[in-house]
Amino acid sequence: MSRDKLELIRKSAPSVLPSLLLCDFGDLKGELARLEDAGAEVLHLDVMDGNFVGNLTYGMPIVEGIRRHSDLPMDVHLMITDPLAYAKPMVDAGADLLTFHVEAVDDVAAVAAQIREMGVGVGVALNPETPLSAIEPCLDIVDLALVMSVKAGFGGQKFNPVALDKLRSLKQSHPKLLLEIDGGIDATTIGPAREAGCDLFVVGSAIFKKDDYKAAISVLDDAIAGVAE
Numbered sequence: 001m002s003r004d005k006l007e008l009i010r011k012s013a014p015s016v017l018p019s020l021l022l023c024d025f026g027d028l029k030g031e032l033a034r035l036e037d038a039g040a041e042v043l044h045l046d047v048m049d050g051n052f053v054g055n056l057t058y059g060m061p062i063v064e065g066i067r068r069h070s071d072l073p074m075d076v077h078l079m080i081t082d083p084l085a086y087a088k089p090m091v092d093a094g095a096d097l098l099t100f101h102v103e104a105v106d107d108v109a110a111v112a113a114q115i116r117e118m119g120v121g122v123g124v125a126l127n128p129e130t131p132l133s134a135i136e137p138c139l140d141i142v143d144l145a146l147v148m149s150v151k152a153g154f155g156g157q158k159f160n161p162v163a164l165d166k167l168r169s170l171k172q173s174h175p176k177l178l179l180e181i182d183g184g185i186d187a188t189t190i191g192p193a194r195e196a197g198c199d200l201f202v203v204g205s206a207i208f209k210k211d212d213y214k215a216a217i218s219v220l221d222d223a224i225a226g227v228a229e
């Protein structure tokens with residue numbers, strides 16, 4: 001547990017973060033080896049509680065299991081009603097960057113500050129229908145803003161371009177903040193997200209629905225590289 005891995009996440013940018021939501025959990029060790037071999041530098045883990053979102057995934061034991069089989073930094077996306085209740089257990093399980101949803105909390109700045117005190121990176125996420133003004137109070141505390149390009153809860157949804165305006169606006173107002181996008185990212189949507197100033201691109205379907213992860217990530221990397229600096 002430290003902010004060292006946050007620096008690795010920062011240095012990896014611009015980069016594709018595989019979202020393990022759609023991986024084969026029956027062969028987690030194999031999936032991690034395939035992702036490392038494919039050049040993944042950071043893992044994105046989707047924690048859903050069946051309450052904040054209508055889907056249920058996994059908790060600390062899986063995060064801990066992933067930590068045991070991979071040293072890659074873990075970007076943990078908390079889609080849960082009470083992020084503070086599970087923040088410390090997630091840090092103890094090996095999370096390096098903890099991102100909570102603004103829609104789940106009353107005092108976004110206080111939650112961000114408490115997670116930051118745990119010695120990990122902290123991010124704030126917002127759904128497509130949530131205005132940027134909702135995260136404004138914590139933008140000088142967090143390391144990252146996660147702009148959702150689908151409503152949090154499920155993989156395989158269609159990209160919502162409202163995320164692009166938010167990225168452009170955040171890039172302008174907070175040029176040093178790490179910007180991440182999540183939902184419906186593929187070879188056609190990743191370029192516009194990069195153009196809008198995004199640093200980290202979470203990808204589920206466009207990797208895990210392909211047989212060759214290395215080829216899938218390389219297509220996405222090429223699309224990022226095709227965008228002029």
Ligand SMILES: O=C(CO)[C@H](O)[C@H](O)COP(=O)(O)O
Pocket residue numbers: 019021044046077150151152153154155156157182183184185202203204205206
């Ligand atoms: O947070 C998420 C869903 O809420 C996932 O990270 C995301 O959906 C990735 O999957 P895909 O690339 O298929 O959209």
Ligand SMILES: [Co+2]
Pocket residue numbers: 019044045046077182202
């Ligand atoms: Co996610």
